[in-house]
Amino acid sequence: MSDIHAYFNDTGTDRIKHIILNAIDHQGYFVDSVYEENVIVSIIIALYRIRDNHYIVSKQKNDLTHSIEYTIANEICRQYSNHWHIHPTKNDIAYMASLLTGQIKSSNLIDDDNKKEVISQSFIDTINDILIDTFQKYMLDIDYSEQLYNFSLHIDAMIKRAKIHRPAENISLNQLKNNSPFIHDVSVYLTQRISEQFQIEIDESEIGFISVHIGYLIKNCLQNNQKVNVILFCDQYHHIADKIQKALLANLSEFIQLYQVHQLNIHDIHIQNADIITTKQTQIFGKKVVCISPFYNLQDQMKIMTATQECIDQKKTDHFNDLFHTYFHKNLFFIRNDLTNKEEVIRFMG
Secondary structure (H helix, E strand, O other), rough: HHHHOOOOOOHHHHHHHHHHHHHHOOOEEOOOOOHHHHHHHHHHHHHHHHHOOOOOOOOOOOOOOOOOHHHHEEEEHHHOOOOOOOOOHHHHHHHHOOOOOOOEOOOOOOOOOOOOOOOOOOOOOOHHHHHHHHHHHHOOOOOOOHHHHHHHHHHHHHHHHHHHHOOOOOHHHHHHHOOOOHHHHHHHHHHHHHHHHHHOOHHHHHHHHHHHHHHHHHHHHHHHHHOOEEEEEEEOOOHHHHHHHHOOOOOOOOOOOEEEEOOOOOHHHHHOHHHHEEEEEOOOOEEEEOOOOOOHHHHHHHHHHHHHHHHHHHHHHHHHHHHHOOOOOOHHHHOOOOOOOOOHHHHHOO
């Protein structure tokens, strides 16, 4: 969230975050931590668009006015209008409600399985295909599964604006073109693919908002890739696994992604991607294994910290090599050992 300030000058992003989370909590709901930043960023973009006097003129596919999401969205707009004199329409509030649909849960942990479909699964699949194509073209390995739904909602709204020739122009976001040329380039290509797929003409001003989404995805991906994936494999006798997990996260939450399993399944995606498997059983799994005692003492802690640091160092080395491999491949250079002076080199290069 700290980097979002760079995209939205004087918007009060910290204040918006406080308003959003309070409005959700006041209705007895919460957002899972893994979705929280994505929801906040999406709503910030919506509020920023309204603040620049660009409104949604078409209605949502389904009526959300009687939903808890609409109530929360309305409260967010009401509180934000106390700081910025915005005048959102019912369609804007409904759109914000759609951003919350499927993202919030009851504090009583009772899931609402009767959510109305805001956008179709086929539309989401189409956007997913476009994202896959875009990221493959730019050689980006990004897990955007958690952000796909909200990004699809943004694209759906953008398509509707394009059809009625009401782009969400934002002059201040043009600085992204100069400050983040790579992200801008990716966003331009993505916009072109969307334009071709849906046979619409998308105004260049829309690219700024897409750039915010893409920049956010790339930033999150880089942060997650730098963390070490740790599998905690042990039984739950006397809640041993939970106690060890709590101790691990207390010391290393900034550096690791921790997953607890009670059986090893080679098809489990977390195990396939594991950097370290922590276990109180001495076994070899073809992965880096750190064996610890059920009591997780200081010696165990030092073992895991050492193994984690080794993995972090290796990830940094691998990342460095990946960055330079493309630009320093031997086929990109002339390798000649028979040139003895600069005149020969000049003649060869000429």
